[in-house]
Amino acid sequence: MNSRRKTSMVRVGNVYIGGGAPVAVQSMTNTTTSDVDSTVAQIRELVEAGSELVRVTVNNDAAAEAVPLIVERLRRRSCDIPIVGDFHYNGHLMLEKYPDCARLLSKYRINPGNVGMGSRRDEHFTRIIKVAVKYEKPVRIGVNWGSLDQRLLASLMEENARLDNPLASAEVLKDAIVKSALNSALAAEEAGLPHDQIILSAKVSEVPALISIYKELSEKCAYPLHLGLTEAGIGYKGIVASSAALAVLLNQGIGDTIRVSITPDPGAARTEEVLIARQVLQSLALRFFTPQVTSCPGCGRTNSTLFQELARDIQDYLNVARNVWKDKYPGAEKLKIAVMGCVVNGPGESKHADIGISLPGDGEEPKAPVFIDGKHYTTLKNNDLSGVFIDLLNKYVEDRFSK
Numbered sequence: 001m002n003s004r005r006k007t008s009m010v011r012v013g014n015v016y017i018g019g020g021a022p023v024a025v026q027s028m029t030n031t032t033t034s035d036v037d038s039t040v041a042q043i044r045e046l047v048e049a050g051s052e053l054v055r056v057t058v059n060n061d062a063a064a065e066a067v068p069l070i071v072e073r074l075r076r077r078s079c080d081i082p083i084v085g086d087f088h089y090n091g092h093l094m095l096e097k098y099p100d101c102a103r104l105l106s107k108y109r110i111n112p113g114n115v116g117m118g119s120r121r122d123e124h125f126t127r128i129i130k131v132a133v134k135y136e137k138p139v140r141i142g143v144n145w146g147s148l149d150q151r152l153l154a155s156l157m158e159e160n161a162r163l164d165n166p167l168a169s170a171e172v173l174k175d176a177i178v179k180s181a182l183n184s185a186l187a188a189e190e191a192g193l194p195h196d197q198i199i200l201s202a203k204v205s206e207v208p209a210l211i212s213i214y215k216e217l218s219e220k221c222a223y224p225l226h227l228g229l230t231e232a233g234i235g236y237k238g239i240v241a242s243s244a245a246l247a248v249l250l251n252q253g254i255g256d257t258i259r260v261s262i263t264p265d266p267g268a269a270r271t272e273e274v275l276i277a278r279q280v281l282q283s284l285a286l287r288f289f290t291p292q293v294t295s296c297p298g299c300g301r302t303n304s305t306l307f308q309e310l311a312r313d314i315q316d317y318l319n320v321a322r323n324v325w326k327d328k329y330p331g332a333e334k335l336k337i338a339v340m341g342c343v344v345n346g347p348g349e350s351k352h353a354d355i356g357i358s359l360p361g362d363g364e365e366p367k368a369p370v371f372i373d374g375k376h377y378t379t380l381k382n383n384d385l386s387g388v389f390i391d392l393l394n395k396y397v398e399d400r401f402s403k
Helices: 035-051 061-076 091-097 099-104 120-136 150-161 169-190 207-220 235-251 274-282 302-327 346-352 384-402
Strands: 009-012 015-018 024-028 053-057 082-087 107-110 139-144 198-203 292-297 336-340 355-358 370-371 375-380
Touching: 009 235, 009 384, 015 035, 024 274, 024 355, 035 061, 035 292, 053 061, 053 302, 061 082, 061 091, 061 099, 082 235, 091 099, 091 107, 091 274, 091 336, 120 139, 120 169, 139 169, 139 370, 150 346, 169 198, 198 207, 207 235, 235 355, 235 370, 274 346, 292 302, 302 336, 346 355, 370 384, 375 384
Parallel strands: 024 053, 053 082, 082 107, 107 139, 139 198, 292 336, 336 355
Antiparallel strands: 009 015, 355 370, 370 375
């Protein structure tokens, strides 16, 4: 993995983005912001899942009026999460009309492609930046190819058409996205916003294009970059596409804060996007949040039901225990646990883990060796493998990580 790209550091509430700070995980509510009860409840769910910043839509008077109520209610519950305001089309009006909203938000998110129409675009953009300067708020300038500055795109398309060897329109589109972000950042600085109050994003919904755009953007500026595959989709398609895009860029040292923009299943919790983002970071060893379980997929050698049930039991236990371990046993989030299904790779993987168990496969002796720190510790032969192994796991964590 390449070293992290050097950027300025931006403070967003109690979170730092860029400048060598850990890659921050963001999320966004999908409640109607003016519904204060629902919005506060969802924000708390996202925070509990591990989100470090939460963005809310501020699209009308009711939403802007609700922001102070949301922030106040969260603070009463000792939830000091930075709340980011998402503004499109009328952001200049909302921020100027509702000073408490502008003051209590930790960051503004604007899209230079839809801050206004025609000749009013630059004026509206500048008015938003002036409010940010007044309240000392950072701004994410988020270009999105679904709402790109059509004036800039048309100009670049015309220039390209006059070339002897014009580029493909897709290449011109990518160039327009990068230039829109950089030009807008320069305009923000000229309007008075400090360099270290600007974060850029340039989101598209295709993985190769996203990687190409962010690589170019990272080479042309030192602003922190917010990563995310926009409109990634639903189910495994959205999860895989987002993970693929984020992993490539993060592994090259590009990216200072991330969001996974998947479509949740109807009625499903919004928290899935947070859990996926955290798992991407942990899989790349960029951050550590929770103990990890290594388990094999199973094959004709394994007693599938037995080791699958044990792997699930251990994972379910960790999902609960990690919340206690986080404060009581610092460092336990890096713990590696192996639950393997037969003799082929079981002992080897268990030795590589901090603590591991290799269950007997079909045709093997009915015993399950346990390895701790690479050495054979004991062999289990009783029926309650899950309970006994969890007891051994708890003892190991207490012995190793106790303050």
